[in-house]
Amino acid sequence: MEGSLRSSDKTPKNERETRDSVIIRFAGDSGDGMQLTGSQFALSSAIVGNDLATFPDFPAEIRAPAGTTFGVSAFQIHFSAQHILTPGDEPEVLVAMNPAALKVHLTDLDPGGMIVIDRDSFSEKNLRKAGYHTNPIEDQSLEGYRVLALDMSRLTQAAVKPFGLSQKDSLRCKNMWALGLMMWMYDRNREPTINWLQQKFANRSEIAGANIAALNAGHAFGETAELPDLGQGYAVPRAEIAPGEYRAVTGSEALAWGLAAGAHLADLKLVFASYPITPASNLLHILAGLKAQGIVTFQAEDEIAAACAAIGASYAGSIGVTSSAGPGVALKTEAIGLAVVAELPLIVINSQRSGPSTGMPTKAEQSDLFQAVHGRNADTPLVVLAAHSPANCFAMAIEAIRLGTKYMTPVILLTDGYLANASEPWLIPNIENLETFPVKFHTEPNGFHPFMRNEETLARAWAVPGTPGLEHRIGGLEKDYSTSNISYDPANHQRMTEVRAKKISGIADELALQEISFGPSEGSLAVVGWGSTFGAIEEAVHAVDEEGLKVAHIHIDYLNPMPKNMASLLSGYKSILVPEMNSGQLVKLLRSAYLVPAEGLNKVTGQPFKVKEISSAIRAKLGNKK
Amino acid sequence: MTATPRMENLKPNDFASDQEVRWCPGCGDYAILKAVQRTLSEEGAQRENTVFVSGIGCSSRLPYYMSTYGFHTIHGRAPAFATGIKLTNPALDVWVITGDGDGLSIGGNHLMHVLRRNVDLQILLFNNETYGLTKGQYSPTSRPGTRSPSSPSGSLDSPFLPCVLALGAGANFVARGVDTAVKDLSATFKRARSFSGTAFIEIFQNCLVYNDKVFSNFTDREVTSELQVVTMHGLPLIFGTEKNKGLRFDPVRVELEVVTLGENGITEEDVLVHDETNRTLAALLAAMQPPNHPMAIGILYSNSVATYESQVYSQIAAARNGGANLDDVIRRGHTWRVNG
Numbered sequence: 001m002e003g004s005l006r007s008s009d010k011t012p013k014n015e016r017e018t019r020d021s022v023i024i025r026f027a028g029d030s031g032d033g034m035q036l037t038g039s040q041f042a043l044s045s046a047i048v049g050n051d052l053a054t055f056p057d058f059p060a061e062i063r064a065p066a067g068t069t070f071g072v073s074a075f076q077i078h079f080s081a082q083h084i085l086t087p088g089d090e091p092e093v094l095v096a097m098n099p100a101a102l103k104v105h106l107t108d109l110d111p112g113g114m115i116v117i118d119r120d121s122f123s124e125k126n127l128r129k130a131g132y133h134t135n136p137i138e139d140q141s142l143e144g145y146r147v148l149a150l151d152m153s154r155l156t157q158a159a160v161k162p163f164g165l166s167q168k169d170s171l172r173c174k175n176m177w178a179l180g181l182m183m184w185m186y187d188r189n190r191e192p193t194i195n196w197l198q199q200k201f202a203n204r205s206e207i208a209g210a211n212i213a214a215l216n217a218g219h220a221f222g223e224t225a226e227l228p229d230l231g232q233g234y235a236v237p238r239a240e241i242a243p244g245e246y247r248a249v250t251g252s253e254a255l256a257w258g259l260a261a262g263a264h265l266a267d268l269k270l271v272f273a274s275y276p277i278t279p280a281s282n283l284l285h286i287l288a289g290l291k292a293q294g295i296v297t298f299q300a301e302d303e304i305a306a307a308c309a310a311i312g313a314s315y316a317g318s319i320g321v322t323s324s325a326g327p328g329v330a331l332k333t334e335a336i337g338l339a340v341v342a343e344l345p346l347i348v349i350n351s352q353r354s355g356p357s358t359g360m361p362t363k364a365e366q367s368d369l370f371q372a373v374h375g376r377n378a379d380t381p382l383v384v385l386a387a388h389s390p391a392n393c394f395a396m397a398i399e400a401i402r403l404g405t406k407y408m409t410p411v412i413l414l415t416d417g418y419l420a421n422a423s424e425p426w427l428i429p430n431i432e433n434l435e436t437f438p439v440k441f442h443t444e445p446n447g448f449h450p451f452m453r454n455e456e457t458l459a460r461a462w463a464v465p466g467t468p469g470l471e472h473r474i475g476g477l478e479k480d481y482s483t484s485n486i487s488y489d490p491a492n493h494q495r496m497t498e499v500r501a502k503k504i505s506g507i508a509d510e511l512a513l514q515e516i517s518f519g520p521s522e523g524s525l526a527v528v529g530w531g532s533t534f535g536a537i538e539e540a541v542h543a544v545d546e547e548g549l550k551v552a553h554i555h556i557d558y559l560n561p562m563p564k565n566m567a568s569l570l571s572g573y574k575s576i577l578v579p580e581m582n583s584g585q586l587v588k589l590l591r592s593a594y595l596v597p598a599e600g601l602n603k604v605t606g607q608p609f610k611v612k613e614i615s616s617a618i619r620a621k622l623g624n625k626k
Numbered sequence: 627m628t629a630t631p632r633m634e635n636l637k638p639n640d641f642a643s644d645q646e647v648r649w650c651p652g653c654g655d656y657a658i659l660k661a662v663q664r665t666l667s668e669e670g671a672q673r674e675n676t677v678f679v680s681g682i683g684c685s686s687r688l689p690y691y692m693s694t695y696g697f698h699t700i701h702g703r704a705p706a707f708a709t710g711i712k713l714t715n716p717a718l719d720v721w722v723i724t725g726d727g728d729g730l731s732i733g734g735n736h737l738m739h740v741l742r743r744n745v746d747l748q749i750l751l752f753n754n755e756t757y758g759l760t761k762g763q764y765s766p767t768s769r770p771g772t773r774s775p776s777s778p779s780g781s782l783d784s785p786f787l788p789c790v791l792a793l794g795a796g797a798n799f800v801a802r803g804v805d806t807a808v809k810d811l812s813a814t815f816k817r818a819r820s821f822s823g824t825a826f827i828e829i830f831q832n833c834l835v836y837n838d839k840v841f842s843n844f845t846d847r848e849v850t851s852e853l854q855v856v857t858m859h860g861l862p863l864i865f866g867t868e869k870n871k872g873l874r875f876d877p878v879r880v881e882l883e884v885v886t887l888g889e890n891g892i893t894e895e896d897v898l899v900h901d902e903t904n905r906t907l908a909a910l911l912a913a914m915q916p917p918n919h920p921m922a923i924g925i926l927y928s929n930s931v932a933t934y935e936s937q938v939y940s941q942i943a944a945a946r947n948g949g950a951n952l953d954d955v956i957r958r959g960h961t962w963r964v965n966g
Contacts, residue, residue, distance in 0.1 A: 273710065306706075308699065309707065312711040342697075431953050465715065474697060486690065
């Protein structure tokens with residue numbers, strides 16, 4: 001992030017200038033293929049050996065009218081020779097395929113940053129659609145930026161001419177032209193993208209050929225055009241990364257594979273019941289493609305049915321999983337309550353998005369923490385976990401299944417729209433080497449009743465239909481502690497309520513103590529976060545550390561129950577700052593549970609925190625004016 | 627679902643749990659419970675492989691009175707829980723117990739979808755045209771003008787005909803029974819149990835506290851013969867005390883008309899023969915209402931197609947054949963190696 005295009009030192013003309021870290025944002029119309037362009041650039045950067053993080057940002061509309069600002073789709077990639085954790089704050093290169101993309105994204109561009117523009121798309125009509133009265137390329141409004149206004153459409157059309165495509169199809173190759181140029185600029189290898197194009201369009205060789213020609217033409221243009229100030233382009237050296245086999249993984253992929261792995265480690269069938277909802281649907285798509293792994297997916301008629309089918313699956317001896325975003329989880333609430341009282345394992349995944357109600361479906365928020373912890377009728381405790389990065393979704397999915405089956409409880413696993421879509425390199429684990437936790441169903445009829453408990457965990461016996469001698473009835477009505485028959489006895493309800501609470505709070509006994517991810521174990525300030533803010537907080541405390549501000553970062557993955565040492569850990573800091581993409585939820589949980597003077601830093605724009613937003617807040621908090 | 631042969635079938639009472647039945651004395655539910663227990667006994671069912679799943683309402687207490695596995699779930703959602711159970715273990719014999727409020731009002735969506743999917747279940751819908759457990763409000767099957775605590779001036783809603791709804795949703799087995807006709811009910815249950823797919827059975831069930839005698843217009847002993855036609859596959863649709871009434875197809879009005887044998891030259895030849903695989907005929911039978919037509923009782927429609935869960939597992943089996951393991955899956959696509 002520190003490296004900037006402006007700091008163009010006196011590098012010899014025939015050598016690439018070395019950069020430590022670069023942030024590029026590709027932006028264009030929904031139909032311009034920006035997500036593909038960005039992910040191909042990300043892949044080529046991973047292969048170079050850079051550390052990287054990406055952030056796709058796309059509209060909720062599938063095909064918004066072309067050229068409009070609300071139809072703009074963007075993909076940001078941060079690649080570096082250092083270890084990085086976020087897609088970066090401000091891009092220093094903005095590739096804008098049309099006026100609307102420029103209009104929407106210019107505000108984020110680093111002052112003095114570079115804008116690569118398809119000049120051909122800046123027609124009067126497109127300018128008007130984007131709300132420009134004059135052409136920004138010509139009216140000096142881009143002064144201070146380095147503008148590369150290129151005839152991208154025309155150059156693309158010329159490059160793909162031999163393939164005889166229609167004008168429309170020819171123009172659809174211009175994202176590859178832009179990608180080719182950027183690959184030249186940062187010295188990336190085109191080979192993986194060429195292979196990918198050949199595979200993707202295996203049955204349409206003219207389309208594959210045209211796209212490859214456009215990619216090569218963009219690259220050649222960079223090499224030969226002698227663009228002002230660019231010299232020979234840049235190089236971003238490889239980062240120091242732990243050895244092993246890697247791949248890029250989005251949160252949705254890591255989550256899906258984590259669920260599959262968790263079920264495998266528990267020696268259970270995975271039944272995944274879901275209903276399409278943005279941004280959670282990808283999970284259903286990925287798992288539906290894992291039939292060879294014996295995974296059952298069920299696209300239910302609604303959110304409620306999805307939750308109920310998952311509970312039915314767990315009742316019969318699978319691990320039932322359902323997933324949604326906040327509005328869908330609201331519908332599942334009553335069913336989750338049943339799983340709490342029936343004490344069945346159930347994994348509920350909430351890919352949080354901006355709300356309330358439908359809100360902004362493709363934008364991320366962390367505003368369902370209260371819903372997860374408290375959002376049910378009555379005293380209805382369950383386990384709440386949060387994943388803190390795309391790759392971490394894998395481990396947390398396994399952990400959710402482990403805890404759910406061990407304690408016979410629903411587990412809500414919180415992710416968000418940012419984690420679901422963002423990607424990062426992932427050291428691919430060997431699933432066969434992961435620790436197993438095979439479930440043993442109860443089979444002994446002697447003395448059995450369904451709510452007989454394991455003395456240590458307080459988990460009830462899991463006896464599944466089909467087991468002779470264990471026939472029993474469970475349901476939403478309160479059960480007698482000693483016989484499991486229906487009971488309206490006042491003292492029994494008190495006891496059962498307490499035992500359900502104690503079972504969940506007792507899980508803290510086995511959880512690893514809360515660690516400090518960076519910084520001192522006591523001092524003036526701890527920044528406490530949860531979920532997808534991990535990267536931004538971590539980079540912010542590192543940044544202020546370099547300025548001599550010793551600030552701790554504590555990131556909570558286990559939100560209910562919290563690790564046992566949380567009270568003593570937090571008491572070591574004079575003040576506590578809690579950045580959250582909501583109006584202040586974890587901050588209230590911490591204040592009420594631990595009576596600590598925590599204060600919130602809240603953002604609900606639908607965009608992730610920028611590092612500098614957190615580092616500025618830290619400085620302000622510590623009275624440091626820098 | 628196929629029972630391993632036993633020396634002796636369990637008796638109906640062996641399917642009763644030790645819990646005291648808490649329905650109102652004289653409730654039609656008792657008779658239905660007996661018919662269910664009798665069916666399981668006669669079918670040689672095993673307790674451990676039988677699961678009763680219910681929602682909320684008077685009828686939904688039934689699982690507690692069975693000595694099998696049982697899950698008393700939440701209002702209206704039993705079909706969804708049952709689907710999850712069958713997706714885990716297709717070998718289980720799963721019965722869904724619901725009512726007109728539970729199954730058609732709050733749970734209408736799940737009922738429709740489970741029917742069209744054809745999950746292998748028996749769904750017993752106890753229709754008493756009232757919300758009994760909440761003290762007698764009108765229900766989605768109540769006839770217009772029903773006076774109840776929530777409709778003191780008479781209800782305004784047009785009612786569902788459950789079997790018409792089921793056929794419309796794509797059900798492949800639709801039947802009707804009357805609570806007091808235990809023997810016939812049991813025969814219908816047996817057919818339902820052996821049917822591979824979702825078997826939907828509407829049972830006219832008398833709620834003597836809130837809606838007593840609501841079906842007496844066609845279930846009273848003295849009118850049964852005249853106002854019920856029992857559908858038997860392959861047999862003419864003949865009814866009446868004198869067995870002289872029949873159903874004939876009226877091609878002009880596209881409906882069933884009641885004809886009298888021996889009048890106007892009408893003979894048995896003119897009377898429709900019941901074909902339970904004919905969905906159109908089933909829809910016409912299901913729509914008939916007394917007093918102008920008899921109520922059709924018995925199996926209105928039965929046409930076997932592949933069950934949902936069997937197809938789910940066929941797809942899985944096809945994919946498994948030569949499929950990759952999970953370690954391979956997570957290595958698919960572009961990977962790269964970082965050397966130490």
